[in-house]
Each structure stands twice: as structure tokens, then as C-alpha cells.
Amino acid sequence: MKHHSRFSWLAILLTGVLGIPLGVFAAGSPSAAPAAMQVTVAGKVQRASGIEVTRLPAVRYRPQVTGYGQVLDLTPLLTLRAQWQADEAALFAAEQEYLRLKGLNRHGRNISVKRLQAARAVWQSARAQVAVLRVRALQHWGSILARWLESRGNPGLDGLADGRRQLLRISASQASYRVKPPVHIEIGGGARATLVSVAPRVNPEIQAPTYFYLAESAMPVGFQFTAGFPVSQKVLTGVRIPGAAVIWYAGAAWVYVRTSATGFERRRITTRYPDAGGWFVPAGVPPGEQLVTQGAELLFADEFSGHSSGGGGG
Secondary structure (H helix, E strand, O other): OOOOOOOOHHHHHHHHHOOOOHHHHHHOOOOOOOOOOEEEEOHHHHHHHOOEEEEOOOEEEOOEEEEEEEEOOOHHHHHHHHHHHHHHHHHHHHHHHHHHHHHHHHOOOOOOHHHHHHHHHHHHHHHHHHHHHHHHHHHHHHHHHHHHHHOOOOHHHHHHHOOOOEEEEEEEOOOOOOOOOOOEEEOOOOOEEEEEEEOOOOEOOOOEOEEEEEEOOOOOOOOEEEEEEEOOOOOEEEEEEEHHHOEEEOOEEEEEEEOOOOEEEEEEEOOOEEEOOEEEEOOOOOOOOEEEEEOHHHHHHHHHHOOOEOOOOO
């Protein structure tokens, strides 16, 4: 087979000597890439250049948007619980005292109306204080957590108080997210969180729906993480493309697949579905194809140069 030029000297200079990814230059040169999108590289040149390929397995994917989460400080919640319990106890005592004096007054046991009115005022004040706490709980924590605060011996709240569980606040990354949130969600490191309720306040930075989740984890307070929120019940089949395999050119994402022992083809992929350090791609690169996972910049440079490094297969 006739030899053309050596594998692009430009690729070797920029990536091997200067260490500059060619994808950066490609993105800024909309008229530079050739239309053919085919590259031929001899096997020995592939090995010398460190080009690596991986056969892509089929994966299943449920479309989702990114959720941004944070481990909450429980001090405000537990302080509110302690105050609620104290005020409930004060309310009970005030009510009992008022009812006692009222009964004595009714039976003519020398209880003045003024004293009875004072006891009633204390009781009503205690009722108002508890009502204020209930409104505060609803506004900050929602109806479910408010019920947890109001009840005694609640397993969910007790698990938070003794450190066995953590309370997470997770916001969808899109204000338009209106799908029912998942009951269980992966939060990284193999840990899962369980839905508690919709939060009464949205994320002020992105004005997006926000939810409370419980997790049995050991993440520090204030720790921030990402999680996936499904946007559809439909499950797609395709492949997972790692970010390192992608070349950015003219505002689009491209990858190379090996079509023969010496042949490579550049293909455009969608970045609609971010997933695990890359993207899920439902079409364009079928399962079983050989994806270039290392050396895509070199292939792009060779394609850009208008030459192919041909030669024998070895």
C-alpha cells in the first residue's frame, strides 16, 4: 500500500512536545476540519502514537437532569424541635391551670374573675406561641417535617437527632423540572437517599424545585454533591462516551471510531444526556463499535492536515 505523509508532525508537536489538546484549536477554527471525516493510520503508527480503542457495551439510561445537593446543618431543626416541646409543655400546663381555676370559679370557691382572666390570657398566649412555631416549621421545613417536629418519638427525626441519618436538600438544575421526584436517589459512593418531601422553598440561585431527602451516610455538614433527577419514565439503550474521548469542534462534540484495522471515522454525538464523567449517546455510535479513548486529538490533527498515515497494517 502506498505511503502518504508521516503521521501529522503538527499533532506530535502540539500534543507530544507542548502538551496542548488539539480539541481547543479545533473549536476555534470552524473552517479547518475536512468534510471527509475519515482517517487512515497504519497499525505501527497507532501503537507509536498511543492510540487506544475500547469496544462499547450497551447500557440502559433513564433521561435525567442534574440535581445539586447539600448536607444540611440540623441545629436549626433540632433547636426548633426543643422549643416546640417546651412550648407544648407550657401550653399544656397553662391550659390545665386555666381549667382548674375555671372549675373552682364555677363552684364558687372564691376564685376572682380577674385571676381567672389572667390564667386564660396565659393559656391563649401559649397557644399563640405554639401556632407561631407551627407556621415557622411549615415555611422552613414543609408539612411532613413539621409533623415530625410536632410528634414525640418520631423515628425519622430521632434518627437525625442521634446522628444515624442526615438530612439532604437537593435541587433540580432546571426550573422547568415538573416530574415526580424519585423515591430513592443515588448520591455517590454507593449511598442512596430516600425522599422525605418537597421543600417549601426553591433554590434561590436557579429558582428550581427543591426536595428533602434522608440518607444514612457520613458526609460532613455543608458537603455539596450532585445527583440525577429523572425527567421521563422511558428507559433508553445506547452507549456511554467518556469525556476524554470527545473532541470539541464548531460548537459540537465529536468522537472517533475505528472502522477497520487502519481506518477511523469521526462522528458527531449528542451531549443532551450527561452521565458519569461523560455522556450517554442513544444513536450514532452503536454498541459494539470501537471507540477511540486515547489519541482522538492526534486523529483530528491528521484529518485536519489533509493527510493520512497509510502503510502496511503492521
